[in-house]
Amino acid sequence: MKYDVVVVGGGPAGSVTARFAAEKGAKVLIVERRQEIGVPVLCGEGISRKIDDWGMLEGKRWIASTMEGARIYSPDKTCVTLSADVAGNETGYVVYRDIFDQELARRAVKAGAEIMLNTTATGLIKKDNEIKGVKVKQFNEEFEIQTDIVVGADGVESKVGEWAGINTCLKPTDLETCAQYTLTNVECSDAYCDFYLGKEIAPGGYIWVFPKGKDVANVGIGILASFSESGMAKKLLDKFIESDHRLKKGEPVRFLAGAVPVSLPVETVRDHLVLVGDAARHVDPITGGGLTHCLEGGKIAGEVIGEAVEKQDFTKEILMKYETGWKNAFGGKLKRNYAVKEIMLDMDDKTFNMLADSLKDYKFEELSTYSLIKALVLKHPTLLMKLKPLMKMSKEV
Ligand SMILES: Cc1cc2nc3c(=O)[nH]c(=O)nc-3n(C[C@H](O)[C@H](O)[C@H](O)COP(=O)(O)OP(=O)(O)OC[C@H]3O[C@@H](n4cnc5c(N)ncnc54)[C@H](O)[C@@H]3O)c2cc1C
Structure with a gap:
């Protein structure tokens, strides 16, 4: 051959x-x-x-739902809303x-x-x-x-x-271990992908809720391998679902576990x-x-x-x-995003809350490093020190 x-x-x-x-x-x-x-x-x-x-x-058969944007929640549930244009690689369609x-x-x-x-x-x-x-x-x-x-x-x-x-x-700090349910009978009908951040919720990662048509959503978690013990991703995901009023009546039609390289x-x-x-x-x-x-x-x-x-x-x-x-x-x-990931690894939940508080009313024209830093520093100048390495990169990238 x-x-x-x-x-x-x-x-x-x-x-x-x-x-x-x-x-x-x-x-x-x-x-x-x-x-x-x-x-x-x-x-x-x-x-x-x-x-x-x-x-x-071609066609539309591969599209499960079309998203208008994303909401990012800090540990204290402060919400930053982004339109689909600026929300990054995962927000636009949820596909089959x-x-x-x-x-x-x-x-x-x-x-x-x-x-x-x-x-x-x-x-x-x-x-x-x-x-x-x-x-x-x-x-x-x-x-x-x-x-x-x-x-x-x-x-x-x-x-x-x-x-x-x-x-x-891949180093354990460059690998996310993931678990996800596709849940049915959930109340996630609006066209927003939701992301939940925080060291307790998902150390070194986040929980996502991606609506996939009527009453159905992909609800998953990614946590950094360096922070995780066996079975921890599923445990944290189960805990989150149990505590969320939209999700807790849901039943799984699919479960998966996998890994993502973040190097x-x-x-x-x-x-x-x-x-x-x-x-x-x-x-x-x-x-x-x-x-x-x-x-x-x-x-x-x-x-x-x-x-x-x-x-x-x-x-x-x-x-x-x-x-x-x-x-x-x-x-x-x-x-640039690898540098941001490294900075985020050192952040505690208080800092995530400050970040979200800085950005919650910000009108993003574009999600550039520069616009982010400007928004953050205007409200919480103490964040400047934590974000110093990014300042240099924003000029380069
Ligand atoms: C839980 C989870 C959630 C994710 N969510 C998102 C998301 O919402 N949005 C997003 O953009 N990305 C997401 N990703 C990442 C995304 O799935 C991957 O980036 C994407 O699948 C990579 O595509 P690929 O073609 O490189 O590899 P894959 O899709 O992994 O395909 C590799 C293929 O190679 C085959 N293969 C492997 N070894 C061999 C071999 N030796 N011989 C023959 N065949 C082989 C495998 O069977 C597989 O079919 C997620 C990943 C995970 C694990």
């Missing part, structure tokens, strides 16, 4: 990369270990409406991730990509240290697939980068190799949202890979156009 490109992982990052490479004429294969694309769902299913401008998904992922895969196939399900990549084939293909296992059969380019789109647990010698290890991105390119999506650590370190970057980064990767195939040049030099591309598109934001 020989392909120009083998994409390991049929999640959003893999499908979008496959699509754009195939559109440029590359012969592309997606290998996916699951038996169904997008299933089981491991996601809060919130995504920014800016994806409308990218035209990557299984349908969403399958729609992206459909577009990849339409462009000419092939998909092999129930197929797990188990290693890289190398000759004289040069990547020549992928070893896979399908049921009990093991075989090799030759390829010029391997794309690691294998999510948070990515092995492809590691096999190529890239350090993809800085890793090296994403080597000769014959590209990493995309969660495998590249392209997740927003503050919110844990990764979907928009899968789409944006996947498109850049696919186009660059397509060019490499056209030129039959698979060197790091050619593929680096992808790394430059994603750095220009969202690299600065990831760097």
